[in-house]
Amino acid sequence: QVQLVESGGGLVQAGGSLRLSCAASGSTFSDYVMGWFRQAPGKEREFVAVISRNGGVTSYADSVKGRFTLSRDNAKNTVYLQMDSLKPDDTAVYYCAAGFSVVKRVANYRDWGQGTQVTVSS
Numbered sequence: 001q002v003q004l005v006e007s008g009g010g011l012v013q014a015g016g017s018l019r020l021s022c023a024a025s026g027s028t029f030s031d032y033v034m035g036w037f038r039q040a041p042g043k044e045r046e047f048v049a050v051i052s053r054n055g056g057v058t059s060y061a062d063s064v065k066g067r068f069t070l071s072r073d074n075a076k077n078t079v080y081l082q083m084d085s086l087k088p089d090d091t092a093v094y095y096c097a098a099g100f101s102v103v104k105r106v107a108n109y110r111d112w113g114q115g116t117q118v119t120v121s122s
Contacts, residue, residue, distance in 0.1 A: 002027035002098045002111045009094060009116030012086055016120070020081040022096030022113060029077040030054070033099045035109055036070065036081050038092035038118075047104035048094070049081065057102055063089075086120045094118050 008020040022034065035050040049060045049070040058070050067086075072079040079096060094116050097109035 002029065002032060004096050004098060004111060004113035006094060006096050006113045006116040009118045011119045011121065014087055014120055014122050016086050017082070017084045018086065018118060020083065020094055020096075020116060020118070022079045022081075024077045024079075024098070027098075030074040033102055033108075034070075034072060034079040035097045035099055035104070036079075036094060037097060037106065037109075038090075038094045039115075040092040043092075045095070045106060047106075050099070050102050050104060051079065052102050059102060059104065061104070083118070086118075088120045088122045090118060091120050092118060 002024050003026045005023050036048040037045050038048050039045040047061050051058045051070045051072050055072045067084050069082040096113045098111040099109040
């Protein structure tokens, strides 16, 4: 089991940037594939991005490709989501999650953070 805590959310104007962090503890961070998901009010949780155990492979949802960059620092037990060119449609609670393979299905992820709110105003 791994405990995950997201941070870095906030309010930003359209076109701005935020960097989300997810700090892990309680298990070996490098054992886990790390994913980011988001959930807007009234909508289902959706895949955003995923990164492999060593950071060598990343995959992004089409809606964020080219704007978001996922990275990890296993020495710091932390994964980062750099979000640039933010749009109002990016407004959601963002969750990090620890999983076992580089897939976008929520069922692949066993441990979840509590989320951090990202609000993009127009």
